[in-house]
Each structure stands twice: as structure tokens, then as C-alpha cells.
Amino acid sequence: MSEAQTVTATFTAKPITYKLSVSKVGTGSVKSDPSGINCGSDCVASFDKGKVVTLTATAASGYSFGGWSGACSNTSGTCSVSMASAKTVTATFIVAAPVNYQLTVKKTGSGSVNSDPNGINCGSNCSANFESGSAVILTAEPASGYEFNRWSGCTAFATNPLQCQVDINKAQTVSATFTAAAPTTPVNYQLTVKKTGNGTINSDPNGINCGSNCSANFESGKTITLTAAPAADSTFVSWSGCTAVAANPLQCTVTMSKAQAITATFAVIPTTGGNLTVKTVGNGNVTSDPLGINCGSLCAASFSDRVVTLTALPASGETFVRWNGCIANATNPMQCRVTLTKNLTVTAEFSNKTTLEADIQITNVVLTPVSPSAGKSFTAQITLKNIGNIALTSGSHLEVWASEPSGQSCGAIGDAFADIDQLARNDSTTITVKLIAPIKGMQRLRVFADSQCKMTELSERNNQLVKHYTVN
Known part of the structure; x- marks a missing residue:
């Protein structure tokens, strides 16, 4: 101190601040003016007493602003808070209702358009609403005789011009244009059938009936089935130039x-003829076709025809048992066929009334449908009759083959089977089995009753029957 001095001290008032807190419901952001809150990340800030703070809410994508609560209350995007004390504000965001736009498809020509996701099936429904922001893929399918030409109003796929994409951001219209396809003339080739010998040839599909028409034109790529039918005095020998059908040698196929x-080669059956003698065991009668045998009264005759059919007629109370010396008819065991290349003797055996045995005979087979399609199911209704002297009491077994030309032996396993229940004498029963049709063409369904051969019958030669049918 070298002299008297004066010092001045200055004091200022400390500012008063209050805290403003923002909370959120839903997805969005809140900012303040003046700055301080960016909520987002920073949802709390302090402001001077008396300061008016303006908050602004911004909804996230897919949301809308619902309103303020707490220190301010309104539904506008902004609110003002006067900082007279610490304040709390809540901003509520709600999920926004999706915005949909209509997509309309217009067609020119014949065809259909479908969408992914579903909605358009045009055809019947040519417009639908889709959510904004979605991508809709349209697929065109031309009608028969038409081809797809172009899209308009969408982006076609380079890898598949039948498809295009529409990005939904407004109502839009897409055009699909179909145009009539240029007619194509099928290429046809001629199929000619030559015959050696006596018989007829028919084709499937129709065209050849040879008989009268031995050539026809068929479309390229078409498979033709030919069927031979020998004349009465002939037999079919072979095909040349086509593929014979293994299941039916009377048929062959050719692809055009x-x-x-x-x-097609047929051979005439020689008509050497000869003397035929018929003997009967038991009580019954035998007749012949052609006429000559009527045994009862006449048991021998001379025939100029080579093939003679014999029919057995049991007497009242009797049962036909078997033939000896001729070939029994698979579909009618009461008949047999003999081929006369020399003098022959045939025996027809009828049951003795004192023989007490059952005898199951197959009397009928009905197919539904009559001509099934290859690879499809069908049913066979098989009618059986007990023509024996006593009832069948122990039951038996039935096997069925959809295609089996050869006779079967005891224990053979078919394509389907069924049990034959007890059956009184002279009674009939019908059994239905389900089968799968084999390949297309003429087929032979075989039925075998008592296939396990576990019962003794008056006749063991009438247990199998063949049904000819056509598979489409």
C-alpha cells in the first residue's frame, strides 16, 4: 500500500434451469427448439426458467403421430412447453393403416392373367387392391390357338416374357396382348396294309378297315394300333413292318x-375232316356243330369240316363233369372243340346221382367300365354257381388276373383275390374285385375259382374262365 485505493466486487444472479423429459410410445422421433432434445438418442435436456420450448414429432415409416400428453396435450405434430418447472411430455405414435392401390389388367385376345400375390385371376377377376410398396408379378397364359404378344404398363422379365412385375405406388393399369397363333398344318403320312390270306384289319384311331380300305393318312407322331381278325376258315400267322403286342398277338402298333x-399274313385252316365218335358216361346228351352228333340216339358221324364244336346237356338231376379227347371252351365248359385231322373219339362224363360233391362253376363276369383306360382301376363282378349235388360248406378261394392268357395251376397268385363263402346247391353268388387295367389293347381277364384246390369237386375243369375285353 503506497496510497489509498478502492476495489469493486461485482456479483451476478445464477440462471435457474428446469429439466424437460420426453418419453415415446411407438416408433418416431422428437426434436426441440431451442436444441437440446433429439429423441432418438437424447430424450432429456435442461432449459432456462421461463423459456418456451417447441417440440416437433416425426413418425417413422409405417406409423403416424397420435398425439401429445403430459405437459402439453394436442394431436398436432408440435407442442410448446413453458419452462416454469420441470416438465414431462409423452409423444405417442401409432401404426399407420396400410395404403392400398388398385391394379387393373386389361386383355386383348384370348388368354388368362394371374398375380402373385393372389388377387388377380383374369379370367374372372381382372382387378385387385395391393399394398403400397409391394411388388406384384403377373403371369400370362395364352388360350389354345393363341400366343402371348406383349405387356404394357409393367416390366417384363427377360428370362420369361410371359411374366412382368408391377411396383405398387399408385393405382395402375397393365395391358396383356394375346394374338391368334398362325395355324399349323399337321404333317400326315400314309399307312398301307397288305394282306396275305383271308381276314380283316382295323385301325385305332379309325381309318383302315381292310376289308374295304387298306390305306389311310395319319398325323406324324401318332401311334396306330392295328387289329387282325382271321376269316372263319383261316388263322392269323404274323405281322411284318410293325411291333406285335405281346399280350395280344392279333394286334400290332406303328408310330407314324x-x-x-x-x-398281315393269314393261313387257311385245312378241312381234312374225319369220323368223330362220342361216348357218354352217366346220364346226358351231346350235340355237335355242324350237325351230325346227337348222342343219345346217334354217337358217331363223319365231318368234312375240320373243326367241330360239341355241347354237353346233362340229364335232370345230373351234372356235367368233364371232356376227354377234346379242348374244353374256357368261357363255357359245357362245350369243347375238336380238330379232325384223323378219326377221333371223345368222351363226355356226367356225374352219378350218388356222388355227393360240391362244384363251383363261373357263370358270368361283368366289367365296370366295360372298356377301362390303361393304368386306371375297374371292377369285375364275378357270378359263381354251385352246380354240385351238395352245399359248399367250407368255403373256397378266388383269384383274378387283369391280363392272363395262360391257364393257371393250383396255388397261383392273381392280381386280386376274394373268399367264396358257403354256397347251397344250385345257389349263385356274385363277388366284386377291384383291378388295375393293363396296357392298351385287347386283353384277357382270367378268373380261377378254388385256386388253392382245397376242395373236391364233381369237375375240376370248369374252375377257370376267360373274359375278353378292350383297354383304351
């Missing part, structure tokens, strides 16, 4: 890739 010629 060029003009082709087929040869």
Missing part, C-alpha cells in the same frame, strides 16, 4: 414318322 407299309 414316315409313310409305312404293313403286311
